[in-house]
Amino acid sequence: xxxxxxxxxxxxxxxxxxxxxxxxxxxxxxxxxxxxxxxxxxxxxxxxxxxxxxxxxxxxxxxxxxxxxxxxxxxxxxxxxxxxxxxxxxxxxxxxxxxxxxxxxxxxxxxxxxxxxxxxxxxxxxxxxxxxxxxxxxxxxxxxxxxxxxxxxxxxxxxxxxxxxxxxxxxxxxxxxxxxxxxxxxxxxxxxxxxxxxxxxxxxxxxxxxxxxxxxxxxxxxxxxxxxxxxxxxxxxxxxxxxxxxxxxxxxxxxxxxxxxxxxxxxxxxxxxxxxxxxxxxxxxxx
Amino acid sequence: xxxxxxxxxxxxxxxxxxxxxxxxxxxxxxxxxxxxxxxxxxxxxxxxxxxxxxxxxxxxxxxxxxxxxxxxxxxxxxxxxxxxxxxxxxxxxxxxxxxxxxxxxxxxxxxxxxxxxxxxxxxxxxxxxxxxxxxxxxxxxxxxxxxxxxxxxxxxxxxxxxxxxxxxxxxxxxxxxxxxxxxxxxxxxxxxxxxxxxxxxxxxxxxxxxxxxxxxxxxxxxxxxxxxxxxxxxxxxxxxxxxxxxxxxxxxxxxxxxxxxxxxxxxxxxxxxxxxxxxxxxxxxxxx
Numbered sequence: 001x002x003x004x005x006x007x008x009x010x011x012x013x014x015x016x017x018x019x020x021x022x023x024x025x026x027x028x029x030x031x032x033x034x035x036x037x038x039x040x041x042x043x044x045x046x047x048x049x050x051x052x053x054x055x056x057x058x059x060x061x062x063x064x065x066x067x068x069x070x071x072x073x074x075x076x077x078x079x080x081x082x083x084x085x086x087x088x089x090x091x092x093x094x095x096x097x098x099x100x101x102x103x104x105x106x107x108x109x110x111x112x113x114x115x116x117x118x119x120x121x122x123x124x125x126x127x128x129x130x131x132x133x134x135x136x137x138x139x140x141x142x143x144x145x146x147x148x149x150x151x152x153x154x155x156x157x158x159x160x161x162x163x164x165x166x167x168x169x170x171x172x173x174x175x176x177x178x179x180x181x182x183x184x185x186x187x188x189x190x191x192x193x194x195x196x197x198x199x200x201x202x203x204x205x206x207x208x209x210x211x212x213x214x215x216x217x218x219x220x221x222x223x224x225x226x227x228x229x230x231x232x233x234x235x236x237x238x239x240x241x242x243x244x245x246x247x248x249x250x251x252x253x254x255x256x257x258x259x260x261x262x263x264x265x266x267x268x269x270x271x272x273x274x275x276x277x278x279x280x281x282x283x284x285x286x287x
Numbered sequence: 288x289x290x291x292x293x294x295x296x297x298x299x300x301x302x303x304x305x306x307x308x309x310x311x312x313x314x315x316x317x318x319x320x321x322x323x324x325x326x327x328x329x330x331x332x333x334x335x336x337x338x339x340x341x342x343x344x345x346x347x348x349x350x351x352x353x354x355x356x357x358x359x360x361x362x363x364x365x366x367x368x369x370x371x372x373x374x375x376x377x378x379x380x381x382x383x384x385x386x387x388x389x390x391x392x393x394x395x396x397x398x399x400x401x402x403x404x405x406x407x408x409x410x411x412x413x414x415x416x417x418x419x420x421x422x423x424x425x426x427x428x429x430x431x432x433x434x435x436x437x438x439x440x441x442x443x444x445x446x447x448x449x450x451x452x453x454x455x456x457x458x459x460x461x462x463x464x465x466x467x468x469x470x471x472x473x474x475x476x477x478x479x480x481x482x483x484x485x486x487x488x489x490x491x492x493x494x495x496x497x498x499x500x501x502x503x504x505x506x507x508x509x510x511x512x513x514x515x516x517x518x519x520x521x522x523x524x525x526x527x528x529x530x531x532x533x534x535x536x537x538x539x540x541x542x543x544x545x546x547x548x549x550x551x552x553x554x555x556x557x558x559x560x561x562x563x564x565x566x567x568x569x570x571x572x573x574x575x
Contacts, residue, residue, distance in 0.1 A: 077476065097475045109473035112569035113491045122487070127478035158569040172477070 024180060024212055025053035025076055029085035032071050033237075042083070045071040047237040049085075053180070058206060058213045060227030062220055062270065064277050068238030069216045073182050076214060077101055090179060099127050102173035106185040108165045110157040110172075117153040120144070120172045143171040146205055163194035170202070174209070183215045187222070199225055200253040207251065220270045224263060225252055232270055235277045242273055356538040364539035365547065374528065378547065381524040384440065385512050388447030392504055395448075396455030397497055403456070404463025405489070421453035425511050429518050443515035443524065450511030451504035458503065462496025463489055495567035502559045509552055525551075 030051075033044040045068035053059050053076075061069050074080040075087055078096040087094050089101065102123065110119050120140050124131055131139070144150050147167040157165050166186055173181055187195045203226060206213060217223050223230045224246055232241045246266060248257050257263060321328075338358050344350075345357040368374035403410045403417070428449060436442040466489050474488045516526020525548055532540035 079472065079475065097478065099478055101476075103473075103476045105469055105473065107469050109467075109469040111470065111473075111488065111491070113567070122473075123477045126474075126480065126483050126487075156569060176477075 022055040023052045024055040025051075025087070025089050025214070027051045027072075027075070027085065027087045030072070030075060030082045030087060031084040032068065032075060032080055032082045044237040047239055049238065049240055051231060051240060051243075053212065053214055055212055056210050057228045058215065058226055059229050059231065060215045060217060060223035061231045061233060062217055062223040062274070063233030063238065064235050064274065065218060067233045067235050067277075069218075069233060070184055072233075072238070073103075073184055073214060073216055076180070077103060077182060099176055100179040102176055102178035102181055104166070104169045104173045104181070104183040104186045106188045108157070108162075108169045108189075110165060110168055112157050115154050115156055116144070116149065116160075116168050119157070119168055120175050123172045123176050139175050140171075143175045146174065146208070147171045148201070161194075162190045163198055166190060166198065167201075170205070174205070174211070178211075180212045180214065183213060185216050185218065188217075195222075200251075202226065203251055203253060220267055220274070224248070224266050224270065225258065230266075230270060232273045234274075244270060353536060353538055356542055360539040361542040361546065364537075365543040368540065368543060374544075374547065377524055377528050378551075381512060381516065381526070382551070384443055384524065385447060385508060388444050388512070389451055389501070389504060389508055391444075391448050392451035392455055392508065393501060396452045396500070396504070397459050400456035400459025400500070401463055401490075401493065404460040404493075405485075410460065417453060417456060420449070421457055425450045425507075426514055426518070429514065433519060438520035440521060440523075442519050443512070443521060446515040446519070447508050447511045450514075451508035454503035454507055455497075455500040458496045458500025459493065462493035462500075465496075466492045495563060495570055498559060498563045498566060502556060502563070505555050505559060506552075509548075509555075513548075 028050050030046055030049045031044065032046045033042045035042050045066075049068075049072065051072075061072065063069050071080055075082055076089065076094065078094045078098065078101070089098075111122065114122065117140050120143060121136055124136050124139070140153070141150070144153065147170055149164065149167050149171065152160065152164070157168065160168070166189075169186070187198050190198060199222060205211075215223075215226060227246050230244045230246055232244060233239070234241050244266065248260070248262060248266070250257075252258060341358045345352065345355055365374065399413075403413055425446060428446065432442050432445055436445060470488050470492065471484070474484045479487060512524070513526045513529075515521075516524035517530055521527070525544055528544045529541060532538075532544060
């Protein structure tokens, strides 16, 4: 559905997010699934999903496990081809992975035999034209500074903590200055304290770069904390229940935004949308 | 050793970096000067005790000396064997044969294993033969090989290759197949072509598997080497020494040859393990 549905909560003036509403990613009538040739069945992960991502916005997608969030991001990426529907990025149909779309993975996906700087360089060295070596070094230094990892250029991933590894993952994604940054539950594998710290840092980085982000999470709190808009997705087959505008001021970690009544209200509202799904899924799992 | 681990386990923070709470992140600590030699000392004490106990037990003659010679006799058998040129040429024969056999096995097993891992159809075609050959006990081939190749070196080499090539192949195949799928996805996201994917992700990921394959190949190849020398005749190699010492009731020589074989095997396996650690330090568990 188009973001025609706004929240049923009392309308409030937008204080943050995008000023322009230029559409960057346009998905129309997407149905996606996985084919099982042996059983001659298709598992439908997403059904008839239409969604726009606006340039410069932070779009959080929240939903229960197995609701097709990852499938959606993988379609933007070009890993998964939709069974029906179309998807365009910057007006061009998605044919496969491309340098204008970078991704941060839940399990970091760093190359363990490469140092931090070499892992980041990986994002620049495969495609042509390849930036010259000194340009690469300059950009690596810049992104490392951005994720506060200066001084760890020569470290190997196994020498770093989970949070630090994911900073490398973020630096690697940002180094090519992609049009859109896709994040697939990036903080799902780090501990709760690191998670909060990483969220705050991500907000700072995004504020600086005005980066368009599609961020997948199953934490409602995280979605409300980070997103300009939150897409609430129902269980399999995934369908959009509602697109919630998050009208909280930024930065959300500086002021007492997270303790505000509005924050709680938004969180409760999204929970009420998902509660039945979560409980239903649980009952199904028990049966 | 312990001190060494402590120092490398935590990444060195940039020089002069201070904690907000105060105090340096990296502090100097005192370590005993003898700490690095601790394990060596333990090993020396351990082995000396073992040999002394052996000597005492043998001197007591509780067991027939024909089956259990004194260790001093065994060592002097080794010494004399080298001095009289009995052991040296046989050791060299075995070593050379083994290394050639291992090299041939690696040259066949590594590329074929990698290809089987990468190309599904090839895997489907070859895997029944590979698994049958990998599972069949090597001794079963001896009569056939003697029939075809006769006694001697070519037969001994063949049995080494037959023993070592399959573990190498199977490990290489497993390595390619178990490449972390998220690394493959990362490769795709960041624009790696098919060739770049192999060179930059799949091969580096597989390297430790290749080495552990060679490691298993060494263990199996040693068995193959001895089978070939014991049963294949040809009158050369450490297996031949064992066989002859047995025929002559020469217990010290028998034990001496076994000791040499033990040192030979341990040296090979340990050097590969060292290489394994050097090649893939990230696979080591950092602590504990």
